[in-house]
């Protein structure tokens with residue numbers, strides 16, 4: 001993501017979701033069953049908008065670590081979360097092997113996984129698995145599996161024009177199989193926006 005896209009990312013999300021994005025992400029975070037004092041790893045943390053909602057759940061005893069590769073995104077998230085001393089952002093590639101071992105209660109990835117090739121998705125999932133404490137949950141908020149052909153024509157056209165080929169392939173991906181291959185065992189899903197978005201929860 002380039003500097004311009006990073007700068008206007010929040011505005012873009014607000015426009016395409018007609019102002020619904022903050023309420024949507026609040027609902028998603030509510031479904032992650034986050035408790036005060038927990039540790040959360042946010043992969044591809046972007047502008048940190050989601051982390052504000054998470055920070056309110058964990059309270060002062062918890063911690064959030066957000067990872068991103070975009071300097072603009074990191075600047076924006078650090079600025080946004082500056083009043084939360086327990087929220088930290090680091091410049092790190094999420095598909096490369098990470099060193100975090102059994103440190104986090106939740107690993108969250110929102111609207112990032114669909115943009116990686118399958119081998120890199122596996123790398124990210126493996127990182128999430130190792131970073132989670134036993135019993136921890138990997139929470140993936142992204143596109144659900146759906147038939148693009150059944151989408152209302154103007155929306156289908158916007159999706160095809162606005163999204164990358166990998167996102168189109170993600171709509172058919174067997175995510176459960178990929179997560180199982182890296183050790184995740186039990187699964188739950190929450191559906192949003194008429195089945196087009198999904199919070200997929202995989203437990204370690």
Ligand SMILES: C[S@@+](CC[C@H](N)C(=O)[O-])C[C@H]1O[C@@H](n2cnc3c(N)ncnc32)[C@H](O)[C@@H]1O
Pocket residue numbers: 001043044045046047049050067068069070073092093094095109110111112
């Ligand atoms: C579509 S944005 C989503 C941001 C945020 N998770 C959200 O839901 O608002 C994807 C984010 O992933 C980051 N990203 C892309 N490739 C990455 C990589 N290899 N390692 C770490 N972050 C990456 C981008 O910089 C961007 O901030």
